[in-house]
Amino acid sequence: MDQPLVTVRDLRLQFRTYAGIVHALNGIDLEIHEQDMLGLVGETGCGKSMTGVCILGLVPRGGEIVSGSIVFRGEELLGKPESYMQTIRGAKIAMIFQDPSSSLNPLFTIGQQLETVMRRHQRADKSQMRDRALELLKVVELPDPARILKTYPHELSGGMKQRASIAIALSCGADLLIADEPTTDLDVTVQAQILDLLRRLRETQGVAILMITHDLAVVAETCQRVAVLYAGQVVESGPVDEVLFEAKHPYTRALLEASPKRSSRGKTLQAIPGTVPSGLQPLEGCAFSPRCPHAMEICGQAPPRISVAPSHTVYCFLYADSEER
Numbered sequence: 528m529d530q531p532l533v534t535v536r537d538l539r540l541q542f543r544t545y546a547g548i549v550h551a552l553n554g555i556d557l558e559i560h561e562q563d564m565l566g567l568v569g570e571t572g573c574g575k576s577m578t579g580v581c582i583l584g585l586v587p588r589g590g591e592i593v594s595g596s597i598v599f600r601g602e603e604l605l606g607k608p609e610s611y612m613q614t615i616r617g618a619k620i621a622m623i624f625q626d627p628s629s630s631l632n633p634l635f636t637i638g639q640q641l642e643t644v645m646r647r648h649q650r651a652d653k654s655q656m657r658d659r660a661l662e663l664l665k666v667v668e669l670p671d672p673a674r675i676l677k678t679y680p681h682e683l684s685g686g687m688k689q690r691a692s693i694a695i696a697l698s699c700g701a702d703l704l705i706a707d708e709p710t711t712d713l714d715v716t717v718q719a720q721i722l723d724l725l726r727r728l729r730e731t732q733g734v735a736i737l738m739i740t741h742d743l744a745v746v747a748e749t750c751q752r753v754a755v756l757y758a759g760q761v762v763e764s765g766p767v768d769e770v771l772f773e774a775k776h777p778y779t780r781a782l783l784e785a786s787p788k789r790s791s792r793g794k795t796l797q798a799i800p801g802t803v804p805s806g807l808q809p810l811e812g813c814a815f816s817p818r819c820p821h822a823m824e825i826c827g828q829a830p831p832r833i834s835v836a837p838s839h840t841v842y843c844f845l846y847a848d849s850e851e852r
Contacts, residue, residue: 530601532702532735533559533582538595540577540586540759549806551577551590553759553814556832559703564726566746566760566767568782569756571802575739576625577831578756579705583620583735584612597729600702607704618648620695625708628689631680637664637691641698648699663694666732686717693724697732707739722749743786747771752838755779758804758814765839775841778815813843821845 540552543816552574559565565573567612580586582597584604597604598662599620604612616622624630641660645651657676657737664672667690680688689709696704712719726749729736738750746753747767754764755776763776784797799817804810813819816826825844833846 528562531558531560531598532600533557533703534598535578535582536596536598538578538581538597538706539593540574540581540590541593542587542590542832544589547807549613550809551759551806552581553810554760555595556758556761557754557764559735559737561735562729562733563752564729564738564750566740566750566753567737567756568740568743568746568753570782570803571741572806573756574759575741576707577759579622579707579737579739582703583616583622584609584780585616595633614648617644617696617701618699619701620703621699621701623692623696623704623706623709625711627685627692628680631688633680636677636679637683637694637701640691641676643693643700644695659698660694663698664691666697666728667691667694669694684717685713686720688768689713689717690724693721693728695729697734701734702848703735703737705737707749708741709738710745710786712765725749729845743771743782755782758810760771760810760814762815763839763843766837769836769839773839775835775839775846776815776843777819777821777845781818 534556535557538555540550542549542551554577567578569575574714581592581841586592592605594606612659613841641663642656645659647654660676661672664675669675669690683691690719710721713721722745725736728734738746740746750767752765753767753770754761755770755778757778763770763774763779770779772782774783781799785799804814813830816822823844830842830844831847832845833841835841835846
C-alpha cells in the first residue's frame with residue numbers, strides 16, 4: 528500500500544485544569560490515505576474533535592501534546608512553528624466545522640471570506656479570485672453563485688451556510704478535509720445532501736476526508752474505513768463493512784447495540800452500563816474493562832494490537848490467541 532497521506536502515532540494530549548490534569552488523548556493511532564474517507568466515531572468526549580484539531584495544530588489553550596507523532600506527506604508536523612502551520616492550514620489541510628454560523632464571519636460576505644483565504648495562500652488578482660470563488664460555489668451546488676458571493680451568512684439557510692463553509696475549505700486545493708460533525712443541526716433531507724456532496728467531492732476533487740461523527744449511520748453510508756474511539760484511544764479500526772457488520776471489540780458491539788437503528792428494526796436498545804472515564808486519572812490497561820461484560824484479570828494491562836483480518840485491527844485481549852496477527 529502507498530505511504531499514507533497522514534500518519535498519527537501514539538498521540539497523547541493533556542489539559543491542565545483546576546481539578547487536575549485531564550488525559551484527553553491516550554495514544555491515538557490513525558492512518559489516512561489519499562482520497563480516503565475515514566470515519567472517526569465514538570461517544571461524546573472520547574477525543575474525536577481533539578484528534579482533528581491536533582492534526583491542524585490548533586490545540587486549545589491549556590492543552591499540551593505530550594508525546595506522539597503526526598506525519599503529513601512524510602513530514603513531521605509536531606514541533607513545527609506556528610508560522611509554518613499557518614502555511615499548511617487551508618492550503619494543505621482544511622476543516623469544516625460543526626456549526627457554520629460560528630465559523631463564518633457575520634461581518635463579511637461569502638465572497639469576501641473566500642477571497643481572504645485564497646489571498647493568504649495563492650497568488651492571484653481580484654478577477655481570478657472571483658472566478659475561482661464562482662467556480663467553488665458551483666462545485667458545492669449553491670444556486671445563483673454570483674448572488675451568493677454578495678450574501679452575508681445570516682441571509683443563508685443552515686444547509687447553504689455549510690455548503691459555503693465547504694467551498695472555503697476547498698478554496699486552496701487542500702489534500703485533506705477534516706469534517707467535524709458537518710451535519711449537526713441540519714434537517715434530515717439537508718444532512719443527506721451534505722453527506723452526498725462530501726462523497727462526490729472525494730471522487731471529483733481527489734480530496735481525503737476525515738469524518739468526525741457520533742453517528743454510526745453516517746459512517747456506514749459515507750465512509751470507506753472507520754476508527755472507533757473510546758476514552759482517547761482507538762479500540763478498533765478497519766473497513767466499514769468489517770468493523771460495523773463484524774465488530775470485534777466489545778465497545779464497538781455495545782455501540783451498535785445502542786444505536787437507534789436497532790429500535791427501527793424492532794430490536795431492543797441496549798444501554799452500555801457504567802460511565803466513561805473522567806480523564807483525570809492516567810489509563811491503566813483497557814479503558815473499557817470496567818464496563819465490559821468480557822473483562823478478565825489481564826485487562827489491567829495495556830491491550831495488544833491484534834490483526835483479525837488484513838486491514839482490520841482490534842485492541843483487545845479476547846483476540847490475543849488469534850492465529851492472524
